[in-house]
Amino acid sequence: MTDLQDKRVLITGGAQGIGLEMALKFAGRGAEIVIADLNEAKLGEATAKIEAAGAAAWGFPVDVTDPASIAALRAKIAAEAGPIDVLVNNAGVVFGGPFIETPLERHFKTYEVNVLGVVAMTHAFLSDLIDRPESHIVHISSASGLVGLPFGSTYASSKWAVIGFSESIRAELRLLGHKHVHSTVVCPSYIGTGMFEGAEAPKATSILDPTHLAEKVVRGVERNRVQVLEPWMVKITPLLRELLPTAIYDKVAHLFGADTSMAQWTGHGGSAKPEAQAQPESRDQADAERQ
Numbered sequence: 001m002t003d004l005q006d007k008r009v010l011i012t013g014g015a016q017g018i019g020l021e022m023a024l025k026f027a028g029r030g031a032e033i034v035i036a037d038l039n040e041a042k043l044g045e046a047t048a049k050i051e052a053a054g055a056a057a058w059g060f061p062v063d064v065t066d067p068a069s070i071a072a073l074r075a076k077i078a079a080e081a082g083p084i085d086v087l088v089n090n091a092g093v094v095f096g097g098p099f100i101e102t103p104l105e106r107h108f109k110t111y112e113v114n115v116l117g118v119v120a121m122t123h124a125f126l127s128d129l130i131d132r133p134e135s136h137i138v139h140i141s142s143a144s145g146l147v148g149l150p151f152g153s154t155y156a157s158s159k160w161a162v163i164g165f166s167e168s169i170r171a172e173l174r175l176l177g178h179k180h181v182h183s184t185v186v187c188p189s190y191i192g193t194g195m196f197e198g199a200e201a202p203k204a205t206s207i208l209d210p211t212h213l214a215e216k217v218v219r220g221v222e223r224n225r226v227q228v229l230e231p232w233m234v235k236i237t238p239l240l241r242e243l244l245p246t247a248i249y250d251k252v253a254h255l256f257g258a259d260t261s262m263a264q265w266t267g268h269g270g271s272a273k274p275e276a277q278a279q280p281e282s283r284d285q286a287d288a289e290r291q
Ligand SMILES: NC(=O)c1ccc[n+]([C@@H]2O[C@H](COP(=O)([O-])OP(=O)(O)OC[C@H]3O[C@@H](n4cnc5c(N)ncnc54)[C@H](O)[C@@H]3O)[C@@H](O)[C@H]2O)c1
Pocket: 012, 013, 014, 015, 016, 017, 018, 019, 036, 037, 038, 039, 062, 063, 064, 065, 090, 091, 092, 093, 113, 117, 140, 141, 142, 143, 187, 188, 189, 190, 191, 192, 193, 194, 195, 196
């Protein structure tokens, strides 16, 4: 979508974090913004920020895991805002920790929000996007959608699913003649939003600035980029994983601290982990034990 002026952008999970940052960047391009979020309490403040940036803004509650809630959202958007031109599937959750010590409900919740939520939102809104003269669907995946993530196995695999879904829908739309519906999948490493509080950025990279990443996403949309991979190391990661034998890849990942990056994850507020859950070893501890 080369011109975002007067386009209407719907962002799930838009009340905070990278969702809100993207909303502000889209607003800066002259777009109208609809944010939809489970966290109703934050919608008012977030829409006020978007309006202060000069854009028309609506904030609606939604639970992306509930098709009835999505249907109600679609009806509200149709009645109060008008049809959307861009859908950003951004809402997501993460529960870090050793797989076996993390309660099964948390693993299921991860797939419900990160995968089923994306499927349900796309199912509800894709016909609206097809009806527009030009439209765009953005999926926020993750760098962990390209490789494994110890202490974040269901999060990573949920993001693998998002990449597979995005790639399949993109090709299907082309085959069905809907070439005017563009698609972008975004795979960032850690972003400084608090979702991955405690996680360590792999060596030679840093935690991404949310505003900077949001600009990259919006630019990716304007250029109809199929993928936005950030930072530089993420761009070469799929190639490294394919080219290197697994034992060598594992060594490289460990050298950069990519495999232990989640070892000290705490998440928003640092208290998302149940008291009983064992702390995974830190990068230093892991190094010491391997020596
Ligand atoms: N923060 C990072 O390091 C990072 C890295 C890569 C990818 N991502 C992805 O970026 C996206 C946004 O992450 P963030 O860092 O801004 O996180 P965040 O926790 O700040 O924001 C996520 C938003 O999603 C909303 N949400 C959660 N469950 C929902 C549901 N069922 N229905 C509707 N809304 C719901 C939350 O209320 C919240 O406002 C996520 O998909 C995340 O997986 C984040």
